[in-house]
Amino acid sequence: MKKAHLLLIGVGGMALAATIVVLIVIVQPLLFGGAPGISGTVTSRGTALVGGPFSLTDHTGKRVTEKDFLGRHMLIFFGYTYCPDVCPGELQVVAAALDALGDKGKQIQPVFITIDPERDTVQQLADYVPHFHKRLIGLTGTADEIAKAAKAYRVYFAKVEDENASEYLMDHSSILYLMGPKGEFLGHFGYGTQPKELADKLAQYLG
Numbered sequence: 001m002k003k004a005h006l007l008l009i010g011v012g013g014m015a016l017a018a019t020i021v022v023l024i025v026i027v028q029p030l031l032f033g034g035a036p037g038i039s040g041t042v043t044s045r046g047t048a049l050v051g052g053p054f055s056l057t058d059h060t061g062k063r064v065t066e067k068d069f070l071g072r073h074m075l076i077f078f079g080y081t082y083c084p085d086v087c088p089g090e091l092q093v094v095a096a097a098l099d100a101l102g103d104k105g106k107q108i109q110p111v112f113i114t115i116d117p118e119r120d121t122v123q124q125l126a127d128y129v130p131h132f133h134k135r136l137i138g139l140t141g142t143a144d145e146i147a148k149a150a151k152a153y154r155v156y157f158a159k160v161e162d163e164n165a166s167e168y169l170m171d172h173s174s175i176l177y178l179m180g181p182k183g184e185f186l187g188h189f190g191y192g193t194q195p196k197e198l199a200d201k202l203a204q205y206l207g
Contacts (some may be wrong), residue, residue, distance in 0.1 A: 052152035080116035096195035
């Protein structure tokens, strides 16, 4: 996270715009029988085409697949460690919401999947994720593995070169995905959702 502050601020606007586009153009049409859910979230009456198999490496160096998370809810965010504002902000929201849920929050596994495998190595994630929550799992992989995972979750991302910046930025959608214990898509939360609002919505899904 210390390196993120060296980057130019400005990707937030692009990420927010991308989020709106993804939410309206991509996510909702892909939800079979989609209907308005809890306070602006989207739930599915049928089978949602969001989520699917992945094979990645966690921040401890262990290979994992979606099957390793069965039996628990997953709250997934795609981003990158060099992100100057959006990613750390969203991960702070996730951490605060899970803490607000108390013991009930232990039913949810927070997961951070990088969209920048070129820089987000296992060690980089190992240094990054503890800054947010002790149960947060960081996942990385090869460029192909990340691309497949992003495609499964309908995540938009693109490398942004800026000759005036010392590091490149990544433009990406900023959506939190809630997956059920069987790996099924339950709903998503857009950028700007506040910790209390997120905690309240998650509590409703948990029952």
